[in-house]
Amino acid sequence: MEINLISDTITKPSVEMLQYMFNAQVGDDVYKQDPTVIALEARLAGMFGMEAGLFFPSGTMANQTAIKLHTQPGEQLIADKYAHVYHYEGGGVSFNSGVSCCLLDGDRGMITAEQVAGAINDPEFYHSPLTSLVCVENTTNKGGGACYELEELKKIKAVCDANNLKFHLDGARIWNAVVAKKQHPREFGVLFDTISVCLSKGLGAPIGSVLLGDKATIHRALRIRKILGGGMRQVGYLAAAGNFALDNNIAKLIDDHRRAKEIASVLSKLLWIGKIEPVETNILIFSVREGLSENLLIEKLKEKNILISSLGHGKLRIVTHLDYKEVMHTYVLETLQKITL
Numbered sequence: 001m002e003i004n005l006i007s008d009t010i011t012k013p014s015v016e017m018l019q020y021m022f023n024a025q026v027g028d029d030v031y032k033q034d035p036t037v038i039a040l041e042a043r044l045a046g047m048f049g050m051e052a053g054l055f056f057p058s059g060t061m062a063n064q065t066a067i068k069l070h071t072q073p074g075e076q077l078i079a080d081k082y083a084h085v086y087h088y089e090g091g092g093v094s095f096n097s098g099v100s101c102c103l104l105d106g107d108r109g110m111i112t113a114e115q116v117a118g119a120i121n122d123p124e125f126y127h128s129p130l131t132s133l134v135c136v137e138n139t140t141n142k143g144g145g146a147c148y149e150l151e152e153l154k155k156i157k158a159v160c161d162a163n164n165l166k167f168h169l170d171g172a173r174i175w176n177a178v179v180a181k182k183q184h185p186r187e188f189g190v191l192f193d194t195i196s197v198c199l200s201k202g203l204g205a206p207i208g209s210v211l212l213g214d215k216a217t218i219h220r221a222l223r224i225r226k227i228l229g230g231g232m233r234q235v236g237y238l239a240a241a242g243n244f245a246l247d248n249n250i251a252k253l254i255d256d257h258r259r260a261k262e263i264a265s266v267l268s269k270l271l272w273i274g275k276i277e278p279v280e281t282n283i284l285i286f287s288v289r290e291g292l293s294e295n296l297l298i299e300k301l302k303e304k305n306i307l308i309s310s311l312g313h314g315k316l317r318i319v320t321h322l323d324y325k326e327v328m329h330t331y332v333l334e335t336l337q338k339i340t341l
């Protein structure tokens, strides 16, 4: 048995999810005739109190579409230095939208309203790129699953409004934040022009993200998705997996969070451990003590059939997820305590 803690994207659909997908009603979604996709889009829009949604094959395509919606070539967006849109979307910000990034030195991937206000270029100063968009991530990925305080997001929103900027939420792990902070999705819906939400991370669907916004914006997104090659035909089979995940898997995120915290607690007592970043959700970032080799730890865990990953710069990452069960967890906790470096 292999225990993969590299990412929460490695989950495979359960038999029940596959059965549910098998029974989906489908149609040609490029003609907007797939009832299952339409239902999923409407359901998510309703959950977040937004007007409309659009199904995408990936979170990357949903984010890239949002950036294209809110910017013109030559303009600039503001994001944290760890932002997924900057690091892990293949340079799409410049490739797809011709936009540059002003990166801020945030705390665990989170930026403040004050930092945003200080990073906006004077729109009259035509030598600089025009700032037009702020992107935040909740929870943060490279920042270690950190969750924003709603108050800070409200302040950033006020800065955006005062400066005519659009506000996009990369909500790939918004479900983790909502569960960990006991928030309601509507609290995010009122703050953002667009939100991308992911069904294939903690929720365990094999594929799928939905971009949410007002009707006019999502109507424009339809064309951009088509341009990017994201118009799909009988995709209701995949949207059904998303519906199943929303029905069954949101509440289970609590277990992922508890297990990540329990791993952190065990790690904190080990001699070879360096720094452990605060664990708020399902991501745990840590390092080994100075002078010890993190690659050796990765190797030793691999010999015990436990896979974890390196983020570079001495940082290691563990991500808990739907397919990481209690028996595996017990084994991981025991194994960690036996390992020496």
Ligand SMILES: *Cc1c(COP(=O)(O)O)cnc(C)c1O
Pocket: 057, 058, 059, 060, 061, 063, 084, 085, 137, 139, 140, 141, 170, 172, 173, 198, 201, 209
């Ligand atoms: C995973 C992820 C995405 C989307 O990734 P895809 O692999 O394209 O679905 C976007 N933002 C964050 C923060 C992520 O972790």
